[in-house]
Amino acid sequence: MYFKLKEEAISIIKDGLKELNFEIPGEIKIDFPPNPDLGDLTTTISFVLAKKLRKPPIEIANQLSEVLKPSKSFIKILSVGPYINFYINYNTFSKKLLNYIDDDYGQLSNKNKKIVLEHTSANPNGPLHIGHLRNSLFGDALKRIFLLGGYDVLTQYYVNDMGRQIAIIVFGITKLELTLEDDLNIELDNKIDHKIGRLYYKANKATNENPEFNEEISNLIKEYESGNNPELNKTFEFVVEKCLEGVKETLNEINIRHDEFIWEGRFIREGKVNEIVDNLIDTGYTKENDVLYLDLLDDFGIEKELVLRRSDGTSLYSTRDLAYHVYKSKIADIIVDVLGSDHKLAVEQISIALELLKEKVPEVVFYEFINLPEGSMSTRRGVFISVDDLINEAIIRAQNELNKRRDDLSEDEILEIAKIIGIGAIRYYISKISPEKHITFKWDEALNFEKGCASIQYAYARGLKLLKKSDKFNLNADLEKSKILDLSINDVPENWIPNESEINLIRLFSKFPSIVEDSVNSRRVHQIAQYSLDLANSFNKFYKSEQVINNEFEIPRLILVEKAIFIIKKSLGLLGIEVPETM
Structure with missing residues (x-):
């Protein structure tokens, strides 16, 4: 509309x-x-x-x-x-809009274009930590918004199986005889990615204390890259696959699933890296001085060259990443990467290389990092705060808050709702801030039942409870749908003229498709977060000021509630946030 x-x-x-x-x-x-x-x-x-x-x-x-x-x-x-x-003219517009809002409301026209969206792509040397979280949440929300924006979207996690960190873990297993088992019996510490993270910590510490190990680690990388040692290949693959098991479990907890996991090793084994390096040599922009590199200073004004091949002939992350982007260029109309702001130079370098190869250049959404206030959490490992730690903390805090408010719910019911609120708090708090800005994660703000995500979820639960009190509520209704009342716009009385609180709701309803469009075009998600809060606040004002049931205008007001909770749920869904049916 x-x-x-x-x-x-x-x-x-x-x-x-x-x-x-x-x-x-x-x-x-x-x-x-x-x-x-x-x-x-x-x-x-x-x-x-x-x-x-x-x-x-x-x-x-x-x-x-x-x-x-x-x-x-x-x-x-x-x-x-x-x-x-x-x-x-809301006298004529209101009924038209309410009748127009259906299950597909906000869905934009089909763009007939495919986006390959890469996000998270954390090194598989331990659990996801809070530094990875913004990348994951932002990338997942972008996927959801792109889909509503009419694009075909394929999400990928780029798996760095050939990096030095993985080689250090393999060295720890094969040479230092370290194992994934230890004497810790805490459930979280027994999660496989946490075990691998501890093993990496020990092996890396040993390497720092014994510099002579570095040559052996370099040889492991070279041997794995050759693919000629089946037993070594199995060890590398075992480490990576097991770590990814834990990472996927964590991502699943916060409602994130990737379509594909692309291992960088394939581009070496398939000969794509050497092929791309040869093609770059043909451009005439490469030079060789111990290492082969792309000279970017004279023609492109970038002071740091892009090294393409080490002196021993092995590849670098940058050239494997280049091969990955050439692969994406072949299968996508649009490439979108979500990366930390510390990757800006690398992106400039790889973009120039892709232009020289006449391939698509990625759109990169950069984000700043997340901090936790000193003392807001502790970690048994003393190295970093994992996403698993953060999830557990959020759920515990949400449980404590719910226990103060609801003595009529069982422990299982409290836990189920606390998971939705806690994970929603994390996702919303991070999503609501533009990626260019730094975030200091504050628990009191994130789990604020009056101002945070919980207040939006509560608006939904409050609206649903009101509809269930009505004799117009369809007991068999699918709560994912826009219509859960046995009412139609034709049932609205002719003399209904929306008042100010009703107009404020209708005005916000009408904005939803344009908010989606703006988010798609800007490659940002914080507009959706702000819109969700604005709609919830408007609904709460309406709820407090207007009698809905047993009122002359009960029918249009019930329909307003029905559409409000549908759009609240849909807008939060774009951020990967669920809504509880009661709070």
Whole structure:
């Protein structure tokens, strides 16, 4: 409906421009004003016209607004300074919108394009830690938003099986006779990726204390890269596969699943890395001085060269990553990578190499890192805070809060709800902040039942409880659907004219598709998080100010509740967050 209103507003503006004999620009932008008192839609076309007409934008806005004719959809059109604002006629629009909201609401048109989205891709040398978390959550939310945006999406985890860290673990097993078993009996510490992480810590410590081990580790890498030692191959693969088992278990706990795990070793074994290096040599931009490298300074202004091959002939992570991106370029229309801000130089280098190879260059969404306030958590390992630690802490804190509020629920029910609230708190708190900004994770804010994700989940639970009290609730309803009441828009009384709290809800309903579109186009997810909170707050105000059941306008208000909780659930779902049916 918003898109139709947008098109109608543009048509009205074009008619006005024709009447004034003004040239119609190629694009007329329609946005939401920052304050609903300034209308429901606004345009800055006067700024676009100002240069051509050599007039102040305010004068143009005044002149244009005088000839713009309101339609059935818009009750008035006014200029405020240089802006022209459109005010929706909610008497006619409200029923149309409520009737328009169905199961596919927010789904954008099919783009007929495939996105390959890489995220997480943590080295398989231990459990995921809090430093990986923003990458995983951001990447997963992007996948969900891209799907609603009309794209075919394939998510990939790039598995670094040839890196030095894996070789150190293998060295620890084969040479130092370290094992994955120890005397710890704590459940979390017995998780396989945690065991591998401890083994890596011990082997790496031994290597630091004995520098002569480094040559043996380099030989292990070279031998594994050759693929000629089946027993060694099995050991490398065992370590990586077992660590990935634990990583997948953690990701599954926070509602994340990858479509594919792509091992970097395949690009060596298939000869793709050597093929790409040879193709780069053919471009004439490579040089050799002990190592083969791509000279990026003179022609591209990047001071650090891209090394393509070591002096001993073995590959580097950068060249294997380049081969991976060439592979992605062949299967995707659009490549999107989620990476920490410390990868910016590497991305510049690889992008230039891909351009020289005439392959697609990835769109990279960079993010800053997460910190925990000092003393907010402790870890038995004393090295890092794992995502498993964070999940456990969130669930325990949510349980404690629920126990204060609900003495009518069993321990199992409390635990089930606490998992949804705790994981939702983590996902929402991280998703709500633009990736360019640093995050300090604060528990009191994340698990705030009045302001955080829990408040949005509570709005859903509150709305569902209200609908279940109604005799119009369908007991067999699928709560994933937009219609769970035995009502239709035709049941709404003719004399219903939405009041202010109802209009505020309807206005937010209408914005949902455009919020999705903005998130898709900007490759950001924090708009969805803010929208979810705004909608929940608006619903709570409506709930407190209006009697719904046993009221003259019970039917339209029940439908408003029905659509509100559906969109709340859908918007949180885009962030990978579930909603409990009770809180």
